[in-house]
Amino acid sequence: MTADVLKISNATKDRGKARVLSDVSLTVQPGERVALLGHNGAGKSTLIKAVLGLTPIGSGAICIDGAAPGSTKARRATAYLPEAVSFHPALTGREQLTLFAKLDGAKADVAGLLDRVGLSDALDRRIGTYSKGMRQRLGLAQVLLGKPAVALLDEPTSGLDPISRQDLYAIIDQLAGQGTAVLIASHALTEVEARTDRIAIMRKGELVADDTLTGLSRRAGLPIRLRVRAATDADAIAAQIGGQRINGASVELNCSPEDKMAQLRRITDLGAAVADLEITPPKLEDLYRHFAQEPKEGDVS
Numbered sequence: 001m002t003a004d005v006l007k008i009s010n011a012t013k014d015r016g017k018a019r020v021l022s023d024v025s026l027t028v029q030p031g032e033r034v035a036l037l038g039h040n041g042a043g044k045s046t047l048i049k050a051v052l053g054l055t056p057i058g059s060g061a062i063c064i065d066g067a068a069p070g071s072t073k074a075r076r077a078t079a080y081l082p083e084a085v086s087f088h089p090a091l092t093g094r095e096q097l098t099l100f101a102k103l104d105g106a107k108a109d110v111a112g113l114l115d116r117v118g119l120s121d122a123l124d125r126r127i128g129t130y131s132k133g134m135r136q137r138l139g140l141a142q143v144l145l146g147k148p149a150v151a152l153l154d155e156p157t158s159g160l161d162p163i164s165r166q167d168l169y170a171i172i173d174q175l176a177g178q179g180t181a182v183l184i185a186s187h188a189l190t191e192v193e194a195r196t197d198r199i200a201i202m203r204k205g206e207l208v209a210d211d212t213l214t215g216l217s218r219r220a221g222l223p224i225r226l227r228v229r230a231a232t233d234a235d236a237i238a239a240q241i242g243g244q245r246i247n248g249a250s251v252e253l254n255c256s257p258e259d260k261m262a263q264l265r266r267i268t269d270l271g272a273a274v275a276d277l278e279i280t281p282p283k284l285e286d287l288y289r290h291f292a293q294e295p296k297e298g299d300v301s
């Protein structure tokens, strides 16, 4: 089993009378990409700041590659990309990254790194002329530079166009591929659904879910949608399997995760009467709504 390179155990923090972190335990392993989700004010930034050693926790423990937050070892092992990363506008991308490499004491292939993040055409341009997406890419080049054990990325794709977002996630994949444990705080559910290994959801300072998409689906028990396209007679299919006719040719029905296989067997028993079958599991958006929203009175969790 791989060791957890980031280990947060029962972290609790109060700000005045408000509990902003409540018994939060979360681990990230080398090469793992974990999404940290939650409504505004749920405590994501506070947790990241605590890992960076910028704000102390009241009780519990945080361990980064075996070291305490804020210690020299932890700081060397951690890279952080804030939501709106800023650099010296008068420096070029190459100069800025060379400066970081010197500060880091690392021998770096600066031009190669800038090429990796798609900035090879802009390496000798002043950062003041960069777009937001270019600055984010430069920020990720800085993260890649240190080969960190842990990378904390706060809304890394906010304000970027769709292609830049995809590029950024490709770079994040490279980062994880080199063994970095990546924690991504985000509100972009569709992106993290496709590009992370595990989803952690915070609600009012508590970690209310921490699992793979499949695990979250199972726990939430939200229905799976089956859409059956009839070869000729949709009414006959609806009569046999139930569900609703949604157009001339298809029938749609929802089933629980436990009933899925039984339903599929009933559908395949219909043989050539079925032309096609689509299975749609709950989307992260539905799962997020399920876990991040406050339970209503009478709900059983």
Ligand SMILES: Nc1ncnc2c1ncn2[C@@H]1O[C@H](COP(=O)(O)OP(=O)(O)OP(=O)(O)O)[C@@H](O)[C@H]1O
Residues within 6 Å of the ligand: 015, 018, 020, 038, 039, 040, 041, 042, 043, 044, 045, 046, 047
């Ligand atoms: N410096 C501060 N002083 C007092 N309270 C703060 C401070 N920073 C954050 N808080 C409070 O701590 C709680 C958690 O805030 P935090 O910024 O961690 O949430 P978040 O999940 O990162 O939200 P967002 O998605 O809006 O960035 C909120 O109630 C917030 O008002």
